[in-house]
Amino acid sequence: MEKQRSTTREENTVFIGNKPFMNYVTGVVMQFTTQAAKEVVVKARGKFISRCVDVSEVAAKRFLENAVEVNNIKIDSEEFENKEGKTIRVSTIEITLIKK
């Protein structure tokens, strides 16, 4: 997960994995505050999708209330082969938060 984060081309992206929940919320909030980002994209795959929604909701509604809102949500699927050569499908989500 972290590997993917470092290779993503967007600077204002937070990729959700299994680190403590508040790490991600703080990451999103800091992008808007100390980095003065106009837009932050919160991304996740598979089982981390629920968490991605939680992080976005907590950041936008509790920490950045009236300042940030959900602008766009995209879902998609990725397919890849596992070690046994079996095709695995995994869902993805991208939640775009913007400054109001």
Add this chain to the structure above:
Amino acid sequence: MEKQRSTTREENTVFIGNKPFMNYVTGVVMQFTTQAAKEVVVKARGKFISRCVDVSEVAAKRFLENAVEVNNIKIDSEEFENKEGKTIRVSTIEITLIKK
């Protein structure tokens, strides 16, 4: 979860819980095929959100490819008090699938 499903006012809603995955996919597909629905809303709360995205993706891309697409995605939060009087926040998602 199931209680909420039965009290929802929309007929074309599939509420995701912990029944077998394919039950929900079949539920969505049947709405479009045997019920001739033009629109189906797939909803979930909390940890079932990842599953809700999976069900929508599998229904739209594998079973109803070229016939159904994701039209809209909404996320929100619900707050309620637990037995101890503590306020709990839970995220929700609603994915609207429509006939192309």
